[in-house]
Amino acid sequence: DTGVSQDPRHKITKRGQNVTFRCDPISEHNRLYWYRQTLGQGPEFLTYFQNEAQLEKSRLLSDRFSAERPKGSFSTLEIQRTEQGDSAMYLCASSLAASWDEQYFGPGTRLTVT
Amino acid sequence: GENVEQHPSTLSVQEGDSAVIKCTYSDSASNYFPWYKQELGKGPQLIIDIRSNVGEKKDQRIAVTLNKTAKHFSLHITETQPEDSAVYFCAAPPSKAAGNKLTFGGGTRVLVKP
Numbered sequence: 001d002t003g004v005s006q007d008p009r010h011k012i013t014k015r016g017q018n019v020t021f022r023c024d025p026i027s028e029h030n031r032l033y034w035y036r037q038t039l040g041q042g043p044e045f046l047t048y049f050q051n052e053a054q055l056e057k058s059r060l061l062s063d064r065f066s067a068e069r070p071k072g073s074f075s076t077l078e079i080q081r082t083e084q085g086d087s088a089m090y091l092c093a094s095s096l097a098a099s100w101d102e103q104y105f106g107p108g109t110r111l112t113v114t
Numbered sequence: 115g116e117n118v119e120q121h122p123s124t125l126s127v128q129e130g131d132s133a134v135i136k137c138t139y140s141d142s143a144s145n146y147f148p149w150y151k152q153e154l155g156k157g158p159q160l161i162i163d164i165r166s167n168v169g170e171k172k173d174q175r176i177a178v179t180l181n182k183t184a185k186h187f188s189l190h191i192t193e194t195q196p197e198d199s200a201v202y203f204c205a206a207p208p209s210k211a212a213g214n215k216l217t218f219g220g221g222t223r224v225l226v227k228p
Contacts (some may be wrong), residue, residue: 042203042205102160107156
């Protein structure tokens with residue numbers, strides 16, 4: 001199966017610690033998106049890359065959050081000085097940059113900040 | 115930005131009956147409308163989508179209709195089965211200039227009773 005993969009699937013951390021998540025997109029996809037989903041809500045857009053360039057960031061992405069996509073392949077999302085409000089599912093999606101942008105999601109990383 | 119509203123928030127149907135979920139959107143420039151199914155502990159799965167140049171699309175027991183004038187689109191599931199039980203999300207991107215990030219509705223929890 002060559003779908004979107006994310007690692008880790010679950011992360012429990014203490015408030016104030018830093019965490020990093022990884023996303024591996026579908027191999028030929030050049031767009032990569034990060035979303036955040038809290039319980040009972042739909043996913044909310046955080047940021048996206050086209051190849052290695054980060055083209056847009058949501059205002060939800062505070063300065064404690066940083067994302068990278070070196071070489072236009074996998075991406076990492078780092079949260080520094082975690083807060084309890086950061087507890088959520090972090091979802092990664094990828095797509096081909098085409099006229100109709102079908103986005104395929106990974107299984108997500110569930111973050112719990114205690 | 116785009117605003118997507120989804121109704122109902124929960125839907126309980128008897129196995130074999132039909133289920134209908136409705137969404138409205140705000141950005142008249144939106145031209146692509148996907149539907150996702152999310153099972154517990156998993157990422158959203160793209161199940162069907164519709165482009166603005168057609169009014170209806172069917173795929174086996176699933177169909178989606180689009181009314182661009184009224185800015186609403188609907189998901190229809192016929193002959194429901196227990197495995198259709200999940201949370202369903204509609205989504206829409208703003209205009210292409212905004213990078214095709216998706217704005218999601220709040221979700222509909224569908225329960226199919228055997």
